[in-house]
Amino acid sequence: MKSKKIVSLITTAALAFGIISGCSSSKDGSSGSDGKQVIKIATQSPLSGGSATLGEAIKLGAQMAISDQKKAFAKKGFDLQLVPYDDQADPKKGVSNAQQIGSDKSILGIIGHLNSGVTIPASEIYEKNQLAMISPAATATDVTDRGLKVVNRICARDDFQGPAGAEFAVNTLKAKKIFIIQDKTAYGSGLAEAFRDAAKKLGADIVGYEGITVGEKDFNGVVGQAASKKPDLIYFGGVYAEGGLIIKQARDKGLDIPIMGGDALDSSSTVQIAGDSVKNVYLSSVAGDVTKVEAGKKFADAYKAKFNKNVESYSSYGYDATGILLKAIMSAIDKNDGKLPTREAVSQAVRTIKDYQGIINKVGFDDKGDNKFAKVFIFKFDKAEYPAVQQKAISK
Amino acid sequence: MLAHIIQTLPQVIVDGLTLGVVYAVVAIGYTMVYGILELINFAHGEIFMSGAFIGTTVLLILSSVGFLSSVPAILAFIIIIVIASIATGFLGMGIERVAYRPLRNAPKLITLITAIGVSFLLQDIVRFIAELKTGNYIVSAPSLFNEKIHLKTSSILPQFGDALFKSSFLVVLIVAIIMLIVLDFFVNRTKWGMAMRAVAQDRETASLMSINVNKVISVTFFVGSALGGATGVLFMVQYGSIDPYIGFILGIKAFTAAVLGGIGNIRGAMVGGLLIGLLEMFAAANLSTITHGAFGAEYKDIFAFAILIAVLIFKPEGLFGKAVVEKV
Numbered sequence: 219m220k221s222k223k224i225v226s227l228i229t230t231a232a233l234a235f236g237i238i239s240g241c242s243s244s245k246d247g248s249s250g251s252d253g254k255q256v257i258k259i260a261t262q263s264p265l266s267g268g269s270a271t272l273g274e275a276i277k278l279g280a281q282m283a284i285s286d287q288k289k290a291f292a293k294k295g296f297d298l299q300l301v302p303y304d305d306q307a308d309p310k311k312g313v314s315n316a317q318q319i320g321s322d323k324s325i326l327g328i329i330g331h332l333n334s335g336v337t338i339p340a341s342e343i344y345e346k347n348q349l350a351m352i353s354p355a356a357t358a359t360d361v362t363d364r365g366l367k368v369v370n371r372i373c374a375r376d377d378f379q380g381p382a383g384a385e386f387a388v389n390t391l392k393a394k395k396i397f398i399i400q401d402k403t404a405y406g407s408g409l410a411e412a413f414r415d416a417a418k419k420l421g422a423d424i425v426g427y428e429g430i431t432v433g434e435k436d437f438n439g440v441v442g443q444a445a446s447k448k449p450d451l452i453y454f455g456g457v458y459a460e461g462g463l464i465i466k467q468a469r470d471k472g473l474d475i476p477i478m479g480g481d482a483l484d485s486s487s488t489v490q491i492a493g494d495s496v497k498n499v500y501l502s503s504v505a506g507d508v509t510k511v512e513a514g515k516k517f518a519d520a521y522k523a524k525f526n527k528n529v530e531s532y533s534s535y536g537y538d539a540t541g542i543l544l545k546a547i548m549s550a551i552d553k554n555d556g557k558l559p560t561r562e563a564v565s566q567a568v569r570t571i572k573d574y575q576g577i578i579n580k581v582g583f584d585d586k587g588d589n590k591f592a593k594v595f596i597f598k599f600d601k602a603e604y605p606a607v608q609q610k611a612i613s614k
Numbered sequence: 615m616l617a618h619i620i621q622t623l624p625q626v627i628v629d630g631l632t633l634g635v636v637y638a639v640v641a642i643g644y645t646m647v648y649g650i651l652e653l654i655n656f657a658h659g660e661i662f663m664s665g666a667f668i669g670t671t672v673l674l675i676l677s678s679v680g681f682l683s684s685v686p687a688i689l690a691f692i693i694i695i696v697i698a699s700i701a702t703g704f705l706g707m708g709i710e711r712v713a714y715r716p717l718r719n720a721p722k723l724i725t726l727i728t729a730i731g732v733s734f735l736l737q738d739i740v741r742f743i744a745e746l747k748t749g750n751y752i753v754s755a756p757s758l759f760n761e762k763i764h765l766k767t768s769s770i771l772p773q774f775g776d777a778l779f780k781s782s783f784l785v786v787l788i789v790a791i792i793m794l795i796v797l798d799f800f801v802n803r804t805k806w807g808m809a810m811r812a813v814a815q816d817r818e819t820a821s822l823m824s825i826n827v828n829k830v831i832s833v834t835f836f837v838g839s840a841l842g843g844a845t846g847v848l849f850m851v852q853y854g855s856i857d858p859y860i861g862f863i864l865g866i867k868a869f870t871a872a873v874l875g876g877i878g879n880i881r882g883a884m885v886g887g888l889l890i891g892l893l894e895m896f897a898a899a900n901l902s903t904i905t906h907g908a909f910g911a912e913y914k915d916i917f918a919f920a921i922l923i924a925v926l927i928f929k930p931e932g933l934f935g936k937a938v939v940e941k942v
Binding site: 266268270271402426427428429430431433434435436437438439440442443445446459462463466470471472487490491493 | 775855915
């Protein structure tokens with residue numbers, strides 16, 4: 219009996235020691251394999267869960283920017299590395315990741331998040347750690363409206379995306395009676411509210427404003443309600459997992475009217491779920507079609523060659539956001555006489571970027587961290603095929 | 615207001631029945647296991663989900679070898695549902711053998727936690743396999759029954775609006791009802807059913823009457839899980855898109871249905887499932903009309919659960935449950 223206890227004690231001790239040493243070795247990574255100083259860029263996006271397709275695109279975009287610039291950093295004696303974190307689109311997970319990131323001193327900036335609901339609490343932690351964050355996709359107004367010094371984004375805001383969608387729906391599609399469905403998340407309801415208010419101002423009649431629960435599959439109740447009100451457009455504020463099903467169930471109820479949604483429908487999974495029903499679906503997106511511009515085509519080809527995947531909507535923004543962060547780090551290094559800059563210096567350098575030429579549009583941050591050149595793009599599915607066709611670009 | 619509710623009623627009933635029969639069959643799985651072991655088998659929702667995934671896999675294999683185009687859809691559907699239910703039946707039996715049987719004499723709470731553990735395990739195994747094979751764990755199945763049917767309910771009563779549904783609704787409804795009737799017959803009219811009821815009543819006495827209790831419990835798990843798996847296939851046919859987490863919310867609602875009907879009572883579970891489905895759909899379609907926009911469709915679950923609470927206050931044993939006299 220006693221010997222058993224001793225053995226178990228020893229094994230526990232060995233295990234604990236292993237864990238501790240494992241931790242310390244990962245934290246000690248300030249000097250790389252060949253004596254170079256390590257600079258890490260973290261991405262935080264959902265790599266699992268319902269919006270993994272979009273989160274993965276951000277990560278891959280960042281990965282591409284980093285491998286493009288690895289050499290330039292190596293010349294200055296730095297080893298550039300990417301550390302992808304999975305926030306699972308869950309605020310709790312995002313915050314606990316943010317705390318981990320904060321304690322890893324070699325991380326100088328974060329690319330992410332996808333979801334506004336995760337960005338908002340996590341950015342409080344970044345602010346405490348003076349860590350620069352550039353979000354390619356968080357559109358909620360509160361992301362930058364809190365006036366945090368480290369928070370930036372390159373996409374448009376919800377209070378612009380919603381009105382831009384409303385303008386297109388009312389003025390171009392001539393919608394008079396609009397039914398709105400939202401998914402009760404910070405993103406979905408924020409977008410839907412902005413759309414509702416703008417559409418009302420433009421003279422449209424809002425015949426219904428309903429919520430659904432994320433994770434369910436049967437939305438026939440709400441869709442049936444919409445059908446009975448006979449609207450000429452349905453607007454959905456939410457993500458593709460529910461959006462695809464709502465589109466499908468609306469078509470099954472004989473609603474062959476245009477259905478419009480926000481940027482979170484901009485995914486190949488929308489088409490996969492909705493199938494043929496996806497025809498006549500419009501979406502406003504903060505990310506444009508990369509293949510419409512020359513630089514974008516090149517990017518799409520390189521992306522395909524590297525990852526054997528087609529570009530998703532946020533791939534190019536992930537790439538741009540990382541490009542901006544790296545540019546800021548580079549200028550901070552130069553200011554610091556070629557030595558490793560502080561996190562504070564990096565986040566100040568990010569905010570001073572006023573004229574960065576991204577793949578689709580320019581990026582220049584205002585004093586809140588919003589991109590002055592952000593545009594909203596309207597897309598339409600003409601056939602059951604991704605990507606949708608770009609219809610119009612609306613700028614401020 | 616009332617005119618609007620009546621006008622949408624046929625459509626609400628059609629949609630509510632679809633959801634309701636799914637809840638009903640899943641609820642039976644909960645109630646059967648509870649009746650016999652007094653265990654709330656939280657993994658049952660995940661067995662339902664596994665059934666949906668197994669069904670989709672078989673469907674995708676069949677369509678890739680060109681089998682689908684050569685036979686009528688209904689035959690393919692029967693093959694799929696039989697394979698999926700047998701597979702999930704054995705899955706349920708295996709879970710009982712590995713996870714629950716060793717704990718049969720342990721405190722109830724431990725088995726309950728084990729059941730929750732098993733459900734997480736199944737979720738992640740399925741997610742892992744789906745992601746490995748398709749790169750995305752939300753899987754879309756090709757639809758088998760797509761004809762739209764227009765039910766002219768307005769000709770029966772002018773106040774009614776028309777109901778519109780896909781032929782898959784009929785398939786789901788008919789298959790679910792067949793399953794319910796066969797199960798009812800099985801439990802009430804066969805020797806195995808009698809053995810099951812005996813074990814549910816008193817396990818020890820039943821074993822003294824030369825009933826092989828272990829075998830009966832295995833059969834119960836097989837039947838309950840096979841029904842759950844078959845319902846997964848019905849769900850896949852109706853909604854066309856599945857993910858590893860569909861079993862969670864649906865499992866909770868089915869469990870609620872079982873409680874509403876009186877847990878341990880099979881007919882109660884059927885009625886409870888239909889009721890919850892219809893109530894939920896009714897609330898989703900009409901809640902904002904009734905409350906003049908104060909509460910939207912997002913409060914539909916609260917509506918259904920409020921009714922559950924109301925029923926349990928006045929009839930704590932559920933609608934069909936019998937008040938059990940505590941054995942001394």
